[in-house]
Amino acid sequence: MEFLHHLIYPTIFTRKTTRNFNNSPIPQDALDRLRAFTAEVVPIFPSERAAFEILPHKGKTMKISAYAKHDVISLINMAFMLQQMDLFIQTIGMGAQWNATVSAAQKQYQEFPYVISLVVGVSKEAPARTSAAQFIRKQASEISNKPELPFIGAVRLAPSSRNRQLWYLACGEKSIDFYCRKGGFISNTILKNLNWLDMGIAVCHAVLALQQDGHTPNAVIKHDAPDKEGYSYCVSLD
Numbered sequence: 001m002e003f004l005h006h007l008i009y010p011t012i013f014t015r016k017t018t019r020n021f022n023n024s025p026i027p028q029d030a031l032d033r034l035r036a037f038t039a040e041v042v043p044i045f046p047s048e049r050a051a052f053e054i055l056p057h058k059g060k061t062m063k064i065s066a067y068a069k070h071d072v073i074s075l076i077n078m079a080f081m082l083q084q085m086d087l088f089i090q091t092i093g094m095g096a097q098w099n100a101t102v103s104a105a106q107k108q109y110q111e112f113p114y115v116i117s118l119v120v121g122v123s124k125e126a127p128a129r130t131s132a133a134q135f136i137r138k139q140a141s142e143i144s145n146k147p148e149l150p151f152i153g154a155v156r157l158a159p160s161s162r163n164r165q166l167w168y169l170a171c172g173e174k175s176i177d178f179y180c181r182k183g184g185f186i187s188n189t190i191l192k193n194l195n196w197l198d199m200g201i202a203v204c205h206a207v208l209a210l211q212q213d214g215h216t217p218n219a220v221i222k223h224d225a226p227d228k229e230g231y232s233y234c235v236s237l238d
Helices: 006-013 028-040 072-091 150-156 192-212
Strands: 051-056 062-067 095-099 112-121 167-171 176-181 231-237
Touching: 006 072, 006 192, 028 051, 028 072, 051 072, 062 072, 072 095, 072 112, 072 192, 072 231, 112 192, 150 167, 150 192, 167 192, 176 192, 192 231
Parallel strands: none
Antiparallel strands: 051 062, 062 112, 095 112, 167 176, 176 231
């Protein structure tokens, strides 16, 4: 696949969700750079499509509204792209927040249904962490059979809805299989789409880290992926 933007990789280790925005407008230069980056964001599945529009939101904030088909692959692909924007936003000194409660300006855009928004603005506090030790995350051994692999550390720091960290990476000699932990009724119904978005975010962090180490992973869907008790298979990187 095409290389992702190398400047966003370091942000994985300092990324922070912005909870409070101040009433200062986003500088025009930052907004212009965000629009340019959004136009060039790379999908994980080139055959899949998603649409994004940058719109005014509450106060002086903006929102990147994301649209895609509501199926597993489309949602993983869309989140893979939106997470690149999330990381980029912090490289230009702004804060960002994934927000599933933001209303859509329109139910459809470019023939795709609305999925979620990324709220962007000037943070009231420091928009980034100063150390990876400030993350509250599972241990690497809880999310992979090979926790010692360097890229697992980047996946470990990926954000997720309610910080549920549903992913598990089964690493073989030539591929990485991504699994999503099964949950109860709410997780499997109301939060179902969020599960696939979380997986797309994790895949984004994995690809960035693998490319940083000189690898060129490609996403595939295996129809013979091994079953894993308590998990659903999602996608693989070869």
